[in-house]
Amino acid sequence: MCxxxxxxxSVAGSGKGGCGWFAGREAIVYVDHPVHAxxxxxxxxxxxxxxxxxxxxxxxxxxxxxxxALAEAIHRVLAAAPAGIASGNQ
Amino acid sequence: xxxxxxxxxxxxxxxxxxxxxDQRWPASGLPPGSSTDGSVWASPSRAPDPxxxxxxxxxxxxxxxxxxxxxxxxxxxxxxxxxxxxxxxGGRGSVVVIHHMPGYDAATKxxxxxxxxxxxxxxxxxxxxxxxxxxxxxxxxxxxRAAGGVPDERLVGDVAGAVAYLRALDDSNGKAGVIGxxxxxxxxxxxxxxxxxxxxxxxxxAFVVNEAPEGLPTPVRPILHLAPxxxxxxxxxxxxxxxYPSPEETAKFAAELERLGKPHEFHTYxxxxxxxxxxxxxxxxxxAAVDGWRRILDFFGKHLGS
Numbered sequence: 001m002c003x004x005x006x007x008x009x010s011v012a013g014s015g016k017g018g019c020g021w022f023a024g025r026e027a028i029v030y031v032d033h034p035v036h037a038x039x040x041x042x043x044x045x046x047x048x049x050x051x052x053x054x055x056x057x058x059x060x061x062x063x064x065x066x067x068x069a070l071a072e073a074i075h076r077v078l079a080a081a082p083a084g085i086a087s088g089n090q
Numbered sequence: 091x092x093x094x095x096x097x098x099x100x101x102x103x104x105x106x107x108x109x110x111x112d113q114r115w116p117a118s119g120l121p122p123g124s125s126t127d128g129s130v131w132a133s134p135s136r137a138p139d140p141x142x143x144x145x146x147x148x149x150x151x152x153x154x155x156x157x158x159x160x161x162x163x164x165x166x167x168x169x170x171x172x173x174x175x176x177x178x179x180g181g182r183g184s185v186v187v188i189h190h191m192p193g194y195d196a197a198t199k200x201x202x203x204x205x206x207x208x209x210x211x212x213x214x215x216x217x218x219x220x221x222x223x224x225x226x227x228x229x230x231x232x233x234x235r236a237a238g239g240v241p242d243e244r245l246v247g248d249v250a251g252a253v254a255y256l257r258a259l260d261d262s263n264g265k266a267g268v269i270g271x272x273x274x275x276x277x278x279x280x281x282x283x284x285x286x287x288x289x290x291x292x293x294x295x296a297f298v299v300n301e302a303p304e305g306l307p308t309p310v311r312p313i314l315h316l317a318p319x320x321x322x323x324x325x326x327x328x329x330x331x332x333x334y335p336s337p338e339e340t341a342k343f344a345a346e347l348e349r350l351g352k353p354h355e356f357h358t359y360x361x362x363x364x365x366x367x368x369x370x371x372x373x374x375x376x377x378a379a380v381d382g383w384r385r386i387l388d389f390f391g392k393h394l395g396s
Contacts, residue, residue, distance in 0.1 A: 006235055018226075028236045033192055033272075033365065035228040040365070040373045046232045054225035054233040 006030045012088050015047045015058035022056045025049045034061035043067035151175040152206050154199075159215060159255045162247020167219035169252060170199050172206035173261065181263030183288075183394025184256035186249055187214040188270030188277045190365075191235075193227035194218060197370050198271075208387055210394065211259055215252045217245065239310070242280055249281040263396040267322070269386065270295060272365060275326075276313065282324060283316035289393035291325045291386055294364050296334035299342045317346050323353035325389045327382045329362035329375070357385065 007029045015024045024047040034042040042061040049056040062070065084090060154172040161167040173182070185205045189198040194216040205212035217240050222230035234240065253266045267289035270278030275295020282290035292298070302310045324347065328340045335343075337358055347354040359366065359378035366375040367382060 008236060018229075026236065028232070030235065033190075033371065035192060035195075038372060040363070040371065046236070048232065048236055050233065050236065054222040054229035057229050057232055059228065059232065 011047060017056060017058045019052075019055045022049050022052055024058070025051065031064075035059075037061035037063075039063060148176050148178075150207075152203065154203050154206065157255075159213075159251050161215060161219070161251040162244040165220060167248060167251070168194075168216040168223065169255070170194070170202050170214045170216070172199075172203045172212045173259075174206055174209065177261050178209070178396075180396030182209055182211050182261050183263055183390065183396070184211045184213070184253065184259075184266040185390060185394070186252045186256065186266065186268045186281075187212060188245075188249065188268060188274030188281070189214055189217065190270075190272035190274050190368075191231065192272075193231035195227035197368060200369075201271075204383075208390075210390065211256045211262060213252045213256055215248045217248060240277075242277075242311075242313070245277050246281055246284045249277075250285055253285060253287070263394075265289075265394045265396075267291070267390055267394050269293065271367060273310075276310075279320075279324065280313055280316065282322055283313070283319040285321065287322045289322050289325070289390055290320075291327070291389065293327050293367060293382070294329060294332055294335065296339070298335065299339045299346075300335070314343065314346055317350055317352060320347070320350075320352045323355075323389070323393060325385065326354065326356035327385065328356065328358045329364055329366050329378065330358050330360045331363035334364065355385075355389070357382075 009027050009029075011024050011027045013024050014021055016022075026049075027045060027047045029043065029045050031041055031043055033040065034044060039061075043064055045060040045062070045067075047058040078086070152172060152174050154170070157169055157171050158166050159169045187198060187202050187205065189195070194214065198214055202212045202214045216230075218225075218227075218230040218234045221237050222233045225233065249268060253268075256262055256266055257264055265288040268278045268281045268287055269291040270276070270281075271293045273295065275292040276298050277295070278290050278292050279295060279298055281287070296302075297310050297312060299312055299314050301312055326340060326343070328335060328337070330337055340356055340358060344354065344356045359375065359381070362375040362378040363373055365371055365373040366378045368374055369379070
């Protein structure tokens with residue numbers, strides 16, 4: 001299905017896509033058909049900078065198990081690192 | 091096999107183009123051999139080979155290229171056109187292909203070329219032209235999703251522009267149909283309820299009947315209330331394992347068309363889910379897709395023929 005379900009958040013940081021490194025400004029997360037992953041549906045994550053055009057994009061297409069594992073891994077490494085070390089207010 | 095003309099202009103040697111039959115929708119409101127329970131007419135009804143030019147010579151050369159058309163609001167948008175080079179007596183029917191939500195991609199362009207091989211003037215407007223001109227299809231789809239999707243009004247305007255372009259071609263017989271896949275299935279029905287067309291095909295479009303999930307940023311709303319304005323016969327092809335649309339939703343859809351006396355034919359394939367026509371995805375179901383193509387060509391042959 002085309003779920004249309006989309007979560008959009010602002011992000012601060014950088015990503016590397018087909019056009020090289022760029023400053024990411026927003027991220028969208030959705031469940032829909034992947035372009036490349038060999039599944040009918042995946043969790044898709046795009047980090048974008050709309051001001052730089054559509055090619056300013058880092059894309060992920062993950063199974064739900066691996067997407068959740070990624071989220072947990074992010075939580076684990078942040079919990080293990082000194083508090084605030086990677087904060088936007090460091 | 092292929093002569094390269096430019097980056098966007100190529101000539102293909104394809105299979106022989108097939109004529110479209112001039113069979114009228116019967117007074118019963120149903121196609122010959124069909125019933126309202128989803129069964130279909132028994133045999134293809136294509137006319138004889140179209141190679142009946144006045145000079146008796148017909149080639150299967152095809153031209154496929156990116157063009158610019160005028161879409162909603164007078165905006166210039168990108169579109170992909172495919173047509174057989176040789177003209178036929180009586181002209182050709184037109185098919186507007188509405189791409190799926192993942193975008194104006196290689197697989198969709200292949201579908202456009204398939205319709206040209208079958209003898210139609212085929213055109214797919216890039217619904218993401220405005221937000222992402224020249225972008226890779228997947229990047230364009232992501233950009234449009236982030237921007238909130240394609241508004242229904244704009245979709246209708248872009249399809250209207252595509253239909254007008256095709257009908258103005260010298261080789262047009264004036265008849266035009268629309269086909270859409272996935273989100274384009276809903277949009278095909280929307281277009282057929284908004285524009286004067288001769289045939290429409292909805293391939294597993296969701297949210298025609300049911301409400302979309304809460305909290306969507308995209309303007310997707312049920313459009314079954316538009317059914318009284320449906321301008322042409324509708325063919326619906328669905329998967330029994332699909333949940334969006336589910337068989338229950340498509341049954342409600344069919345029941346409303348039946349109540350309104352709108353010519354339609356729905357078929358739901360067992361063992362198939364969403365996107366069973368997509369040859370580049372795991373959802374591909376060869377039996378359903380092959381039979382679906384047969385039904386589509388038969389349907390367009392009946393309604394778009396000269």
